[in-house]
Amino acid sequence: MPRLSLDALGNPVRLLVIGGSDAGISAALRAREVDRTAQVRVIVADSFPNFSICGLPFYLSGEVPDWHSLAHRTRDEIEAHGIELHLEERAIEIDAAGKQLVTQSRDGQLNHYGYDRIVIATGAAPVKPAIAGLELRNVFVLHTMEECFALSATSQLRWSSNFRH
């Protein structure tokens, strides 16, 4: 059976993946495919692993009525591949020499994970051009599910208020 690596004691390799979108989940799935003994943990800052970010405009337009169908795989399907998912945990520090990752849960709790290999799949951050007003409330970028929900909620408010008047 192929193995990603063996330590001197023959322990399974511990792979840590930061980020649970296209890149992170692909890496995790592939690792488990290559090595069924690998312990694969995926740390995800939000609650939406393996969602189609490309589908967000289609949800906003109503072409995709249910946001759940933007998921390429459900949490259960991912975990059925032997992948351990840690949602709503943000990686905040990597100690590369000591092979330790520190994450922070949404409630502020700090968590420490050891690893043998690490994959950083945290995507990109939107660049906001220097346009006056971009810092105002209700001006959104569209990159995450949460930003999509925030934008969608604002739009519905505007539409319902237009409807009433």
Ligand SMILES: Cc1cc2nc3c(=O)[nH]c(=O)nc-3n(C[C@H](O)[C@H](O)[C@H](O)COP(=O)(O)OP(=O)(O)OC[C@H]3O[C@@H](n4cnc5c(N)ncnc54)[C@H](O)[C@@H]3O)c2cc1C
């Ligand atoms: C609106 C929109 C439409 C798009 N349409 C298309 C398209 O039609 N075709 C196309 O090819 N591409 C499209 N893209 C681009 C495509 O979505 C991205 O290339 C793809 O999502 C990148 O995947 P990724 O895994 O690298 O990063 P992302 O999808 O950005 O995921 C980053 C992951 O990292 C997590 N994360 C970030 N920081 C941390 C941290 N500190 N700790 C833990 N987790 C963290 C996030 O929660 C997320 O799970 C579109 C993008 C957008 C925003």
